[in-house]
Amino acid sequence: MTLLTVDNPYTGDVACSVPLADEAAINTVLDRARAAAWVARSASVAERKGWCERMVAAMEAQADAIAKDISRMMGKPLAQARNEVGGMAERARYMVSIAEASLADIALPPKTGFERRIVKEPLGVVLDLPAWNYPLLTAVNVVVPAVLAGNAVVVKHSPRSPLCGEHFARAFSEAGAPANLVQALHCDHPASERMVGDSRVDHVVFTGSVYGGQRLAQAGAGRFRHMGLELGGNDPAYVAPDCDFGKTVENVVDGALYNAGQSCCAVERVYVHRSLYSRFVEACEALVRGYVLGDPMHAQTTLGPIAQPNHPVELELLVEDARAKGARVVAGGKRTQVDGKGRFFEATLITDLDDSMRLMQQESFGPLLPISPVDSDEEALAKMNRSELGLTASVWTQDRERAARFAAQLEYGTVYMNxxxxxxxxxxxxxxxxxxxxxxxxxxxxxxxxxxxxxxFRLSF
Known part of the structure; x- marks a missing residue:
């Protein structure tokens, strides 16, 4: 039996070990999922809602244990991990609340002698491949709506956070859901890619890197089915001259550094109107220097260790590339440890950047806050759109019309104001x-x- 062993990014000890499924075990999981899917599609939406509501209650009853597992596996401060349990429950309950209306048949205008409507049928088996950075939120986005729609789900969680898949499977079992409706599966990347092409899988959702999405898209080529890909971001923010200065500073810094910047929608590039630039940098510096690195289990820790072993070096290389091309590192910028423990990266503030720097072109996925001056709304808009990624963008202004103009032209899936x-x-x-x-x-x-x-239906001839 091959084991997947996950290290604790703070202590270096083993956080957990789980057995990796071989081909026979994967076949068993997929066969069981197909059987469960037929049971789920025959249930009413009301029954499915009950399974999901009781699943959430079961997860909440284990909130402290789940949060500790998250902190051990990927280093998130415990308070933030507990918050994620709450966020998971909020999302799940919202999807439950809209399920009846969202899944109802669409009736067409009456036509004499005919019945015409559109039914929303479940797909069958959904393979969910969530990410480790928000291991509950990236999973619940798929698991709960998939079950509400009448599908069975196989959760193959990230190898950095495998226990989270097991928590979902256990909670659905405790909720009295049909056997094997939601199953956790641990396997390596080649096995995941093979499952994407398996005829027993009807839909795949992957949350992760662009490279990972490309691999899975290739693995599923020729299957003629949709694949959901929730990939990375290089998310820009524009600080306009009329912003609410104090609240903007606080929120932008938090948006860049929360969860050690390990978020697809973290603020990764900040363009500040030159009239505010020096003052904004000074205000950000005070907050950035206030982050406390340490044991994620301790209440005072506000910046946990970096989850992936190779990533601190990659972050340092991004900073050094920017510095070599003329950027100024105002605070942080280095790998570090706390009391000889952990793979930490300092909360980092970098200024005077330009678009030639790698830091401004790719997702950093770390606690970096890059700030660059702009002279106008038009310059900000052009630089914000200068990216191959398009997840979120934010505009910080008290002028709704300015935000609306940006929203109309920004090439992003979500545009925020403030x-x-x-x-x-x-x-x-x-x-x-x-x-x-x-x-x-x-x-x-x-x-x-x-x-x-x-x-x-023709009702009469």
Whole structure:
């Protein structure tokens, strides 16, 4: 038996070990999922809602244990991990609340002698491949709406956070859902790619890197089915001259550094109107220097270790590339440890950047806050759109019309005014360009997890 062993990014000890499924075990999981899918599609939406509601309650009852697992596996400060349990429950309950209306048949205008309507049928088996950075949120975006729509789900979680898939499977079992409705599966990347091409899998949703999305798209080529890809971001923010200065500084810094910047929708590039630039940098510096690195289990820790072993070096190389091309590192910029422990990267503020620097062109996925001056709205807009990624963008202004002008021209799935790094389950989560395809959450999210069937009955000749 081959084991997947996950290290604790703070202590270096083993966080958990789980057995990797071989081909026979994978076949068993997929066969069970097909059987469970037939049971799920025969259940009413009300029954499916009950399974999901009781699943959430079961997860909440284990919130402390789940949060500790997250902190051990990927280093998130415990308070933030507990918050993620709450965020998972909020998203799940919202999707439950709109399920009846969202999944109802669409009746067409009456036509004498005919019955015409559009039914939203479940797809069958959904393979969910969530990410480690928000291991509950990236999973619940798929698992709950998929079950509500009448599908079975196989959760093959990230190898950095495998226990989270097991928590979902256990909670659905405790909720009295049909056997094997939601299963956790641990396997290597080649096995995941093979499953994408398996005829027993009807839909795949992957949350992760652009490279990972490309690999899976190639693995599924020729299957003629949709694949949901929720990929990376290089998310810009524009600080306009009329912003609410104090609140903007606080929110932009938090949006860049929360979860050690390990978020697809973290603020990665900040363009500040030159009239505010020096003052904005000074105000940000004070906050950036205030982050406390340490044991993620301790309440005072506000910046945890970096989850992936190779990533601190990659972050340091990004900083050094920027410095070599003329950027100024105001605070941080280095790998470090705390009391000889952990793979940390300092909260980092960098200024005087330009678009030739790698830091401004690619997703850093770390606690870096790059700030660059601009002279006008037009310059900000042009630089914000200068990216192959298109997940979120934010505009910080007290002028709604300015925000609306930006929203109309920004090539991003979500445009914020005066907020960032946030997901509202009532709105679809969408990536454009290399940030992915398809969407999750909201009433539109069910469209990705169902197929339309036309009902065209002639009632009389």
């Amino acid at each position: 907020r960032c790094d946030s997901v509202d389950p009532a709105l679809p989560w969408i990536g454009v360009k290399n940030s992915g395809r398809g969407h999750s959450l909201s009433a539109l999210g069910f469209d990705q997890l169902t197929r339309p069937k036309s009902i065209h």
